[in-house]
Amino acid sequence: MLKGKSALVTGSTSGIGLAIARAMAAQGANVTLNGFGDAAAIEKERGGIEKEFGVKAIYSAADMTKPEEIADMVKASEKTFGSLDVLVNNAGIQHVAPIEEFPIEKWNQIIAINLSAAFHAVRAAIPGMKARKWGRIISTASAHSLVASPFKVAYVSAKHGIAGLTKTVALEVATFGITCNCISPGYVWTPLVERQIPDTMKARNMTAEQVKRDVLLAAQPTKEFVTVDEVASLAVYLCSDAAKAITGANLSIDGGWTAE
Numbered sequence: 001m002l003k004g005k006s007a008l009v010t011g012s013t014s015g016i017g018l019a020i021a022r023a024m025a026a027q028g029a030n031v032t033l034n035g036f037g038d039a040a041a042i043e044k045e046r047g048g049i050e051k052e053f054g055v056k057a058i059y060s061a062a063d064m065t066k067p068e069e070i071a072d073m074v075k076a077s078e079k080t081f082g083s084l085d086v087l088v089n090n091a092g093i094q095h096v097a098p099i100e101e102f103p104i105e106k107w108n109q110i111i112a113i114n115l116s117a118a119f120h121a122v123r124a125a126i127p128g129m130k131a132r133k134w135g136r137i138i139s140t141a142s143a144h145s146l147v148a149s150p151f152k153v154a155y156v157s158a159k160h161g162i163a164g165l166t167k168t169v170a171l172e173v174a175t176f177g178i179t180c181n182c183i184s185p186g187y188v189w190t191p192l193v194e195r196q197i198p199d200t201m202k203a204r205n206m207t208a209e210q211v212k213r214d215v216l217l218a219a220q221p222t223k224e225f226v227t228v229d230e231v232a233s234l235a236v237y238l239c240s241d242a243a244k245a246i247t248g249a250n251l252s253i254d255g256g257w258t259a260e
């Protein structure tokens with residue numbers, strides 16, 4: 001489905017982003033990987049994608065807090081593959097603390113990575129997509145783009161911002177064959193969720209098991225974590241021609257969380 005096209009997935013060295021990058025490659029897209037991590041492990045993943053799916057894969061170490069690095073990464077993808085057709089804004093971090101103790105630098109970092117990075121990437125990618133009259137922009141938002149939870153002020157604010165950015169961009173590019181949507185997962189078992197357990201234990205005075213059962217899965221009526229492959233399948237669907245009328249949408253994949 002995506003043969004001859006190229007996809008850039010920010011924050012794709014781990015979790016949901018990695019699953020999306022692999023799913024795009026499985027559809028024949030050349031991919032740009034991005035994110036932090038062990039250099040050897042990233043190189044192994046990059047080479048593995050090329051071998052398994054018969055596509056080209058490059059890696060960009062661009063830091064999503066740095067607008068110039070984001071623009072350069074978009075340029076590098078276009079230069080290497082001839083076009084950037086699918087942009088997935090996925091990089092994200094979390095911090096859990098009551099607002100009066102919320103570190104200012106964490107607020108700034110989360111707004112930069114989870115929200116502003118998407119603005120910078122879309123801004124850089126749109127001219128090429130408009131010229132080619134085809135593009136798919138997908139952002140990994142969150143159930144927290146629709147509802148809030150306490151102690152996550154920066155994350156919830158950034159994700160609500162992604163929902164607004166998605167709608168605005170969708171309207172601006174609607175007649176150019178470009179769609180812009182966000183996907184809003186509930187709790188997906190990834191390193192991001194695993195890492196917030198100790199802070200939540202502290203903030204709520206709970207054990208790890210209590211956090212999983214009474215905080216995380218308490219919100220999710222199915223009582224099961226969403227899988228990274230389920231999220232990736234939805235991203236692939238949004239790239240299909242069948243999904244060309246879906247734009248400006250915020251698609252929940254949250255086990256019923258936001259239905260409550």
Ligand code: NAD
Pocket residue numbers: 010011012013014015016017034035036037062063064065090091092093113114140141142143184185186187188189190191192193
């Ligand atoms: P993860 O921690 O497994 O992956 C995050 C990725 O972002 C990694 O590749 C990391 O290196 C990268 N990253 C972090 N800071 C970066 C920076 N400054 N520059 C470049 N890359 C950076 O997390 P995940 O759970 O896979 O989350 C991916 C996205 O999905 C995030 O936007 C997150 O908010 C969203 N999300 C996750 C869940 C969940 O339950 N896991 C639910 C809803 C939404």
